[in-house]
Amino acid sequence: MTSRDTGRWVIPKGWPMTRKCAHEVAMQEAFEEAGVRGVVETETLGAYSYSKVLRDGVQVICKVQVYALEVTDMAKNFKEKGERRIEWVSFDDAAGRVREPELRHLLLAFKRTMTDRLSVAAAKQIPAE
DSSP states (O other): OBOSSSOOBOOOOOOOOTTOOHHHHHHHHHHHHHOEEEEEOSSOOEEEEEEEEOTTSOEEEEEEEEOOEEEEEEOSSOTTTTSSOOOOOOHHHHHHHBSOHHHHHHHHHHHHHHHHHHHHHHHHHSOOO
16 A cells, blocks of 8 residues: 555554554554454564654654554445555565565565465365375
8 A cells, every 4th residue: 555645655554552462553554544354463574664754844763563464354444545545466566666675575575474374285285195
């Protein structure tokens, strides 16, 4: 999806929330920003940093913890609908669109993880002779 202000390609993210674990915040932000619901993993995939300019013009470095979310539902209406461009693309396309090298690395590492998981699952389904 794109950011609301600059239009660059990003992933859903937000600030810490009182009484919520980081993976719960990630799940909530994914719904508010992209309209997706699902099952979030509790372990982080990793983290990356980026520079953010706040409303008052101050520039801060933000560190983002990234969590995988298995999407099970897409809402027709959500908080930021129409404020962002949302597209489903391959891991390679997503990695090519994001500006942050660390995020690009995380997306490609997650692609390898998912490929490995699918290979293991497929191997378990092959009947033994």
